[in-house]
Amino acid sequence: MSEATVLGGQEVVGVGRIEGPIMVVEGAANVSYDEVVDIQDSRGQHRRGRVLEVGEGFAVVQVFAGSTGLSIDGTRVRFLGDTLHMPVAEEMLGRIFDGLGNPIDGGPEPLTDVYRDVNGQPINPTARIYPRDYIQTGISTIDGVNTLLRGQKLPLFSGAGMPHDQLAAQIVRQATLGRLAGAPQTEGEEFAIVFAAMGVKNDVADYFRKSFTESGALTRVAMFLNLADDPPVERIVTPRAALTLAEYLAYDLGKHVLVVLTDMTNYGEALRQISNVRGEVPSRKGYPGYLYSDLASLYERTGRIRTSEGSITQIPILTMPNDDMTHPMPDLTGYITEGQIVLGRELYYAGVYPPVTVLPSLSRLMKDGIGKGRTRDDHPRWGAQLYAAYAKTQDIRALASVIGEEELSEVDQKYLKFGRAFEREFVNQAFTENRTIERTLEIGWKLLSMLPSKELTRVTLDEIKQYYKGDDATS
Amino acid sequence: MANEVGIITWISGPVVRARGSRHVGMLELVEVGQDRLVGEVIGLKGDQMTVQVYEETAGMQPGAPIYGTGLPLSVELGPGLIQSIYDGVQRPLPLIEQAVGSFITRGARFDSISREKKWKYTPKAKVGDEVKGGDVLGVAMETDTFEHRVMVHPDDAGTLTWVAAAGEYTVNDTIAKLKMGKEEKNVTMLQRWPVRRARPFVQRRGANIPLITGQRILDTFFPVAKGGAAGIPGPFGSGKTVTQHSIAKWADAEVIVYIGCGERGNEMTEVLQEFPHLVDPRSGRPLMERTVLIANTSNMPVAAREASIYTGITIAEYYRDMGYHVALMADSTSRWAEALREVSGRLEEMPAEEGYPAYLAGRLAEFYERAGYVDNLNGTQGSVSIVGAVSPPGGDFSEPVTQHTKRFIRCFWALDKSLASARHFPAINWLDSYSEYIEDVANWWREKVGKDWLGMRTKAMELLSEEARLSQIVKLVGPDALPYAERMVLETARLIREGILQQNATDAVDAYSSVEKQIRLLELVLYFHERGMAIVKRGAPINLIHDLPVVDTIIRAKSSVTNEEINKLDDIQKMIDEQMGQLDAEYR
């Protein structure tokens, strides 16, 4: 798959040591750090690996497919003289690949002479364009209060069994370039979609495939699949392969690309496994000290650059072990991404879809993509007001559970009503419901109108005059 | 120039081992491999050396050469720093983009400071003058208004034998000749300084002038002094970066050094695109004209991330030496500590807590020690204030970086996840935060603002901690169980929280509050409290106070009254008088 395959390279027969997915190859000269190797087992089967460490006369190699079946004497290792490259082409849209980027849909290798290093290179901050164009997803908890912009990285933090796949599929299906509230819906340019699965079950991959088929998107989707029964170490390459294609589509061809990565927690586990086998000093929970930098090398491959019309928007999905947001995977992800959409058990059990827990959710770029000239003037303050009111509802709920609802003041009771309606009417929406931004704003104002206008200190008095419809409305 | 000093024997990520000369110095700058990547010697043992490499090492092989330079890792100092954006080892990012495109490839090498650009220079020293390190030779106009004071290198001293006439010069042109003993040295506007060595000064002074940031919770409640050090820890998304950006925008410093250390690319782009269009409220000039940016984002090489902090602080000290007040922002020091950990891990050093090397505390101390308000070598005074963001894993402040940082700073701005979730911004928790500069800066407030800031601040803090105590009771029994006087405390505390502590960084009016506006707002709220308390104590029901229209007006004043028209706050005081006056009359 890489040019180097064609070129050949020096070969070593027999390896010094094999331990988990790691082997130590002795007696090779001129080996480069991070070089790709081709490994042939005694039955002539090939697999790929990469140099993790190199010294005089030895190299530590990570075998993507794992070392099962490799023997000390019967293994031949060929050093291919370059870092891991893959072909990239527009025709890869509509195709399915394995976790290393090899076609598995029966079709041919992509026909191209463009090869790219899967590790990519950091975007120069001076070359970036700060994201400002919002994506309308039709989902109120996103468009309204956690707006997603083109070129943003916004993960879904979820837990086992919750409908993160549905939500991601709905976002992908409904995503269009946002417009002013009230402006007519125009045929926007459609997103190219790059989907990478790391260690998820086959039915998850199937679910997405079906969803892409139903929405007619399949021809603009490239899928990279490393499933639960595929080699874990390969998972290290899967998101890199996907992002390498995404970068080509976005920055060479000028497309708007949505990248869905699922499940990053499995990716992290693969990284941890390799680190542990190598005996590295762990930081938290056995994860390597470089987990942050490693994740950043994926998530930062998002954005817009000045020399291209295109953009990369990332939606990584992460199931939090034990629903624990302080676990290193969600924690370090949150430190790198530009916000997070958090799904919560409580809403899920209450039958709310999508069960987005709004308080811990955040879109950091939202402020730059909404408001006057982008959505509607009142949008930022309206959003802050909904958050503030809903946060207050939580306090009042806690109080009500102690002293009883009847004992609450009249205003507090209104908050309780507001909170329930917020969850049922704003957060909750059908899987097929595609709300316009004005609809989302309208629902929000309707809910805020359940509160006395005096409570609404985050919005302006003019906005209250214009949109507030509660009992003490002035007009 | 560089000569070969060793042969690479081992490579693992940013760490390379080599065998060779015994004359290579510890912390010497070396060039690694055929591509001559920049590296620094971080370990020596016999003929073995360990090098951390500031660029991506993929493709490098054992057997490749290492070249010595004989110099420690240094920065270039001179006119042209301001408005620049560099990576962690002072490579100019715009030139890299011009040369190699949107993605940073390795091996790209450029002068940190332009050799071609000409600066308008006016000499200040004359032939025959005896000068020593730090003395000002002349002034170059670094922007239309910013005077770059060209100084004698701290290690030099002697007699001026020639000085250039006023005119336009590049940093390579000789602007003076200095006789030092028998030697005569051509002095230019450019000097080098090793980043890991603090630049010298005469002595520290007490830090008792506040760094005014325009942020109410900082200036009014937890001030940092010019020359002081503050830490701002918080979980992800709690507001470290927004707060640091706000300080970089509005602080009354003359130079800002902003270090994006292992953080997001988009955040640096935001500064780059926003600062040229924002106007410094004091000078009336674009904010970029006082700013130096260091951007070593999370996906850029980790060793250069480690260096970025030193690059930034050295540039800050250089401007301090000219007699300026410099504020340095480091976002985030945790990523720097992690870079230390990553390199230490590759060296297989014995880890201390959570995998961090045992020298973590020492390094943090060295960094924060470089803050200070000092008497410079040239007789001027200048300061470097440091604001360091800390990103504790899981938001848990008991982790090593937060804990050690706390030992070396005197001002702690504790961000709070639950405040951020409720969109109370800045999400700085007023009960967990502290400043040890309060007594020190009280005099400044008395003299410069003419108000009893200390007294009012104390009163406000009392109300806030009383509120915290009462909230515990309310949680158990509801607010109705409290006597009116205590509920009055809750009312006022709410006004403090919503009307003063909350400050929206994205609101044009609210983003920056002058000290006059800050103190006047506080005065108003306390006045409201005093009047209200008198009335409820005479039996007026609390909801009458709660329902006064002026409550809403006070909360909105932060964004409805601009800094230029704070006399409008007098009108609000009149509203308090009127509305309270009526109640007063009823319950007399």
Ligand SMILES: Nc1ncnc2c1ncn2[C@@H]1O[C@H](COP(=O)(O)OP(=O)(O)OP(=O)(O)O)[C@@H](O)[C@H]1O
């Ligand atoms: N003073 C403020 N005014 C308005 N919004 C704010 C303010 N402070 C923080 N925010 C909001 O909080 C969000 C997160 O803040 P910020 O990016 O500064 O967090 P952080 O602590 O730097 O997180 P990380 O550690 O992940 O970098 C911002 O995008 C903004 O929406």
Ligand SMILES: [Mg+2]
């Ligand atoms: Mg930040």
